[in-house]
Amino acid sequence: QVQLVESGGGLVQPGGSLMLSCRASGTISTIYLMGWYRQPPGKQRELVATISKGGTSMYADSVKGRFTISRDNAWITVYLQMNSLKSEDTAVYFCNCNYGYWGQGIQVTVSS
Numbered sequence: 001q002v003q004l005v006e007s008g009g010g011l012v013q014p015g016g017s018l019m020l021s022c023r024a025s026g027t028i029s030t031i032y033l034m035g036w037y038r039q040p041p042g043k044q045r046e047l048v049a050t051i052s053k054g055g056t057s058m059y060a061d062s063v064k065g066r067f068t069i070s071r072d073n074a075w076i077t078v079y080l081q082m083n084s085l086k087s088e089d090t091a092v093y094f095c096n097c098n099y100g101y102w103g104q105g106i107q108v109t110v111s112s
Contacts, residue, residue, distance in 0.1 A: 002026040004095045009106035012085055016110070020080040022095030022103060031097055034078045036069065038091035039105075045094065049080065062088075085110045 008020040024031065035050035049069040051057045057069050068081040078095065090110050095103035 002028065002031060002097045002101045004097055004101055004103035006093065006095050006103045006106040009093065009108045011109045011111065013112050014085060014087060014110055016085050017081070017083045018085065018108060019082065020093055020095075020106065020108070022078045022080075024076055024078070024097060028075050031075050033098055034071065034075070035096045036078075036080045037094045037096055038089075038108075039094070040088070040091040048093070051078065082108070087111060 003025045005023050006020060008018065010018065012018050020036065032053045033050055036048040037045050038048050039045040047060055048063055049057060049059045049067055051069045051071055059067060066082065066084045069078065071078045082089065087110050089108065091108060092105040093108050094105045
């Protein structure tokens, strides 16, 4: 079992930056992939970015060049650095582990 807790969300103006953190606990040794998903208002949940145990990362086209996913070497914390934020980035962001574990979600609102 892995537990995930997100932090760092909030309100930011268009063009601004925000960093999300996801802290994992439990059987961390079983983690091979972590990622961030988001669910915009009235829409389905979508993939934002993932990072593998080997450090390989991938991004949705909509965030490439603006978002960066990273992790600490102990696999305890995964980060999502979000730059040049747009109104369409407004969503509840969820941390995910091995596709099967989810955090509770955290709100990110991009608005002036």
